[in-house]
Amino acid sequence: MTDTVHVILDETAMTAAGAGNPLVSRLIHRAHTETGWRLYAPACALVEAGRAHPGTAEHLTALPGLTVLDLDLPAVLAVTQQTDWAHAHTWHTARPTPDRPDGAIIATTTPKRWKGAPVRVLDLSP
Template sequence: MTSTTPSTVDVILDEHALLALGAGNILVSRILHQSAATDAWRIHVALAALADADRSRVGVAAHVAMLDQIVFHPLDLAAVLDASGQPRSLGWSHTRHVAQPGPERPEGARVVTTVPKEWDAAGVRILDVSP
């Protein structure tokens, strides 16, 4: 008898999803609840996107920092080099960088956003949580 375990779903909250969380978006809240209740969801946040969100709504970073189920990704040299020449914000570029497939996440991470049009042609998978 073989037992199958559900695969882990990696998602990364973009600046808009972080702002939506602070505004009470039920879909983002459910994702966070699911990640706290099971090991089936892993939530990631690029720190440059968190800084962008906090600049728009002061207090978002402090709120998100209290959530222990989130994996925070510092802005490293590889992310800065990936952002070089991008017309988008550093937070957007950092989120895209973290969402890309890599050794820790071979399939990459889905970008959770309320503004899916911003991710057209970005080469990442999207999870639209717009109301």
């Protein structure tokens, strides 16, 4: 287990950030100010958040503590297995990698959506 906390924002958490959800705002602040916190936005989820709440993608990508995760070849292959690109890319990026050996936590406002998935979830619903 590492000392770094890796958190992936799904499109619902990103949309909530754009709408001023205080829980998401606190998470973003924590990732920006505390050592060992890393915050990520899968590109496909960022697209959906920007569609749902215009201006969200621009706002989030301007944050210094947020890393946008590209749609690389392994992610493309994962996305082709599902119809919901945002969900598939988020799930794929939460899996363990050499950079994130313990995987990542998915921050969401719809935790039931991830029920049964082999991922850790942070409930940011109001």
